[in-house]
Amino acid sequence: MPRTRSSAPSEQSKSVPEQQTKALTAAEKPSKTFILPSNTSANARLLSLPNPQSGEPSRYFFCPERDEKSPAKASIVKKAELLVATPIDAAFFLIPLLSPSTKSGQSLFQPLDDIIDSNDDLHPHFRHVLYDETFRKSLLARAEAICDTVEAGDENMFRFSEAKLLKELLAKAERMASHGLPASLEERFVRQALAAPLMSVKRNDALTIQGSQDKDASPIELDESSDSPSATTATPSVSTPAGETTPVPQPAGEESDDIRRLQRISVALSFMKESYLPSALSSRIDELLASQDSPLDLKPLTNRLKELATLRAEAIASRGVSDFSRKRGLEDEEIENRAETKRRKEEEEKKAKASESRGVRDLKKVNTTGMKKMSDFFGKAAVKKKT
Template sequence: MAPRTRTKSTKNSTATTGKAADAADAVDALTLSKFTLEASHGPAPKLFILPKLVTPEARIVLLPHPRHGRPARFIVSPEAGFYEIKKVSAPTSSPRSWLIEHCAKASDEKDSKSGDAVVDYGAQVVADPELHMATAIDPLFFMIPALVDGQPADESSARKRLLLSSDEYFDRLPDSSSHLTEILRWRDTRTLIERRMATVCDTVEAGDETMFRLNEEKLLKTMVDKASKMGEGGLPPSMEDKFVKRALEAPVLLSNTDAADCEIPNNEASDVVANAAEVPPDVVRLQRLRTAFNFICSSYLPPPLAEKLQRQLKNSTCTDFSALEDYLAKLARLRAEAAELSSLANVPQKRSSEDEVADAQAEKKRKLEEDKQRKASETRGVRELKKVNTSGMKKLSHFFKKT
């Protein structure tokens, strides 16, 4: 007898397949977009934010950075001047990208309802999340390394510095991987550089050519003016919080009740136990000025010159920092007294914690001694009875229970 074969009905499988197809169509309908993105070809584009003053004639060039002399990219526009390219990177912990939409109106198509020109949208995805911003930079910074190059170390011999033409200073700058020669062909750019050099130099007209010689007093005054302008209205929030608010913040001292429990050797401490008064506005302004000055020096000036200008600023007569210095000295005394008061207030707590540790150790030692004495007083018979296996045996009290 031939074996019978059983076949499974395909009704359920057909229904399941139909449901899956409907679900896929629904997902496709939800994920459809009116924008069609084409595959990118070639290197990925970079996103720049440029000032409105930058014209199409502007170029991205390589110039020696004023701080360290290594080549860096800048934007130079004959009409707008020089711009530094700052790169803002996204955090690596959260991958991101840019979706850039281009919008252009088509002149040959009209909307059937409104009659307006049809807007043609184009979109592009940039996988690189970096953002490049162009910020203005004074071209004077590019010439400062050449102006101080070869200057005498002795300040008394400053008058012996030679008067040189702008071309001689240009030749002092490193020319490897630099486009300085090309941008100097632009008349407006060359005039701008020479005009900025004149603000920090002594100049002499020799025929149809201007000769320059660095004047350190003018250079210091120019940097102070830049720092003052930078500090107007407050510094960026991160700098304002770290270098101004925290630097001028007085310590939070003990209250009067807490201070009364401590033995304070100095009678002046009673005046210290209070919250600090508001910082004078003039002190805040001077602190902002010093912070901005240090930032400019550490970002755009060669290290030896930056240190020299910072020393000259302390003894300069262009800005009086005596109010700031007095406040910082008073603040240092307050912090020292606050540290002393804090240490005195912590003495009772330290002693109580030490007493608790000593009591715990004494209790542990007492228990060990009691156990040792109890074991020593036991007889041999008692010790042998403890070794007997009493599992399954009834206790003696079991036989004296009420029935």
């Protein structure tokens, strides 16, 4: 948007002190701040278009002369007070328009204009984009990317293809994986998703493993000039109570680069399906990925995720048994300590009673209510006041 400039200040306004100038007041309805691309034409507009996934009207910035393949960087803000315009593929808007409501393969080849004219309930802004002459070439190119085409004279005819859409989505996902996912997504959906759990083993098993390691370890050699060992390969043992468990890492090791690459592609596909595709079409894409004709084999990733799920379930179960046995052991020990303390107290009371004489026992039976204590007769004398 062009920047407006105010006229030059008059001589009268120059003479007014800065303290007396009127302060700017906030608008009743503050405007929104947009960060838009700089290399756009004068025909660029903010339009309300149907969301590809939900169909609800959403705000988009449309420039018919801007190349979609131009690189762009975007950032995420905490609040929706700063709106950033980022590129979006026009093919996602064409999918609800081109995909038939019936099963795939039963639709006919049609010119793009006939497909557009058959939808009478199109949003006016969306119709403006579809009929823009400058944007027409880019629109036809994106339609060819997700449709089978045939030539009929001087015009191309289109039929939606789920297979071509899948290839287009995979190409986008592979580009995202090769460029690298954001650090937060990489940590949560790749590293943590593929992390092997810590298993728990009983102390007897741990000692068996420790013993086998000690047999293979070389003896400790001491330096003659020092009291500390110069080198050792023995593994120090850790003493733990009997019956408890010790966490031991799984010997699965790091995941292979191929598994991590497939996980990144899967994350990118999930993002695009949840953001841009209707739920019914998203399910069809999952079916095509799981079929034998899928252009990408995700079975190694699927099998590895199943193995990790099994290991996590076993780790949780082993920790649960360990915590239960430890809790029961502590409770039994506390009960035994309380019983032992009570028994010792009773024995001490019996011994004290047995050592008492008959006179002491008789004096304890005397009612001393209202009588002074013997110590009251042997108290200090009161200080006499001086006259």
